[in-house]
Amino acid sequence: xxxxxxxxxxxxxxxxxxxxxxxxxxxxxxxxxxxxxxxxxxxxxxxxxxxxxxxxxxxxxxxxxxxxxxxxxxxxxxxxxxxxxxxxxxxxxxxxxxxxxxxxxxxxxxxxxxxxxxx
Amino acid sequence: xxxxxxxxxxxxxxxxxxxxxxxxxxxxxxxxxxxxxxxxxxxxxxxxxxxxxxxxxxxxxxxxxxxxxxxxxxxxxxxxxxxxxxxxxxxxxxxxxxxxxxxxxxxxxxxxxxxxxxxxxxxxxxxxxxxxxxxxxxxxxxxxxxxxxxxxxxxxxxxxxxxxxxxxxxxxxxxxxxxxxxxxxxxxxxxxxxxxxxxxxxxxxxxxxxxxxxxxxxxxxxxxxxxxxxxxxxxxxxxxxxxxxxxxxxxxxxxxxxxxxxxxxxxxxxxxxxxxxxxxxxxxxxxxxxxxxxxxxxxxxxxxxx
Numbered sequence: 152x153x154x155x156x157x158x159x160x161x162x163x164x165x166x167x168x169x170x171x172x173x174x175x176x177x178x179x180x181x182x183x184x185x186x187x188x189x190x191x192x193x194x195x196x197x198x199x200x201x202x203x204x205x206x207x208x209x210x211x212x213x214x215x216x217x218x219x220x221x222x223x224x225x226x227x228x229x230x231x232x233x234x235x236x237x238x239x240x241x242x243x244x245x246x247x248x249x250x251x252x253x254x255x256x257x258x259x260x261x262x263x264x265x266x267x268x269x270x
Numbered sequence: 271x272x273x274x275x276x277x278x279x280x281x282x283x284x285x286x287x288x289x290x291x292x293x294x295x296x297x298x299x300x301x302x303x304x305x306x307x308x309x310x311x312x313x314x315x316x317x318x319x320x321x322x323x324x325x326x327x328x329x330x331x332x333x334x335x336x337x338x339x340x341x342x343x344x345x346x347x348x349x350x351x352x353x354x355x356x357x358x359x360x361x362x363x364x365x366x367x368x369x370x371x372x373x374x375x376x377x378x379x380x381x382x383x384x385x386x387x388x389x390x391x392x393x394x395x396x397x398x399x400x401x402x403x404x405x406x407x408x409x410x411x412x413x414x415x416x417x418x419x420x421x422x423x424x425x426x427x428x429x430x431x432x433x434x435x436x437x438x439x440x441x442x443x444x445x446x447x448x449x450x451x452x453x454x455x456x457x458x459x460x461x462x463x464x465x466x467x468x469x470x471x472x473x474x475x476x477x478x479x480x481x482x483x484x485x486x487x488x489x490x491x492x493x494x495x496x497x498x499x500x501x502x503x504x505x506x507x508x509x510x511x512x513x514x515x516x517x518x519x520x521x522x523x524x525x526x527x528x529x530x531x532x533x534x535x536x537x538x539x540x541x542x543x544x545x546x547x548x549x550x551x552x553x554x555x556x557x558x559x560x561x562x563x564x565x566x567x568x569x570x571x572x573x574x575x576x
Binding site for chain 2: 153156158159160186189190192193194195196197198
């Protein structure tokens with residue numbers, strides 16, 4: 152479920168963020184508790200807590216005393232705008248680099264995008 | 271007693287000329303799961319013997335919840351020590367072993383013990399415990415360790431002989447019980463990559479010395495590997511001290527201590543070698559390696575012609 156190079160808490164935080172983005176955890180609802188996360192992923196409870204706290208620091212989760220961690224209002228929107236900013240770096244630039252290595256021209260790339268986009 | 275903190279300060283132990291522990295200091299925070307790693311003979315069991323009060327401390331200091339464990343009944347009642355070579359009387363069946371354990375642990379949980387006996391499919395009637403397989407003995411240790419609900423639970427390689435399914439069950443129950451009852455768990459393991467996610471913190475011993483003490487997540491900074499064609503790796507290694515060298519034919523992979531810095535990355539790129547951070551297991555293995563462990567060979571070729 153986790154790979155070795157990135158700290159587990161960052162990977163877990165990324166997985167919860169993904170769930171918020173997809174709408175698995177709608178705004179205003181609770182995410183699984185630290186205990187549930189630790190038990191499910193078989194990780195140290197402190198690591199699960201660290202992941203949740205990182206998301207609290209990012210403003211995506213808030214602690215509701217006695218009830219647990221809730222997805223904040225606007226969490227999905229803020230994640231989307233962050234991911235849009237990363238889109239060029241994460242997807243477009245690597246695509247152009249690889250295309251360059253393989254000698255695929257820009258117009259060929261456009262053709263592919265057009266074709267795949269219609270599916 | 272609440273989950274105690276373990277404090278080890280300047281602990282040394284010599285057996286004749288053999289240094290079992292050399293000025294070891296660390297703290298296991300109350301209510302945490304901490305792993306003790308290192309090669310066989312690194313001093314892990316001796317260290318656990320001191321913490322559990324089975325060995326009298328002669329140099330340095332060990333405290334459990336602020337108290338010296340040796341000949342201290344309060345500390346003894348608060349801890350359970352599961353070791354791989356636990357012996358049982360010849361005629362003991364499962365129920366006798368559990369009854370004996372119950373007598374030593376005031377917080378003993380009968381229902382949990384029964385549940386775990388089923389989870390690990392331990393034979394209740396036959397055979398006697400003495401005739402249990404290695405895996406069954408380990409499972410019995412785990413049952414006793416968890417059902418004791420001891421505020422300090424110490425496991426010395428608790429998984430020997432357990433199959434993958436049983437080990438997963440152990441991890442599941444360990445996390446579940448850790449949530450239910452506050453306890454400090456200190457365990458030694460060689461299954462580092464498998465168990466690292468469970469550990470909040472790891473301590474690595476090598477030849478009696480503590481060589482790492484920190485979050486398992488930071489272990490990526492401990493060591494890295496450089497792999498590629500032998501001449502390129504050899505060139506990259508100039509001016510560095512390799513922990514291990516693994517060479518077969520024209521391929522080479524060397525490990526080095528430390529984290530991958532931007533300089534190292536640039537150097538590796540220039541030399542044409544791939545660098546990658548070591549996993550905790552690779553790092554512990556590399557840091558515990560001697561030159562004599564280096565493995566070099568020329569590949570076997572059919573027909574013997576080159």
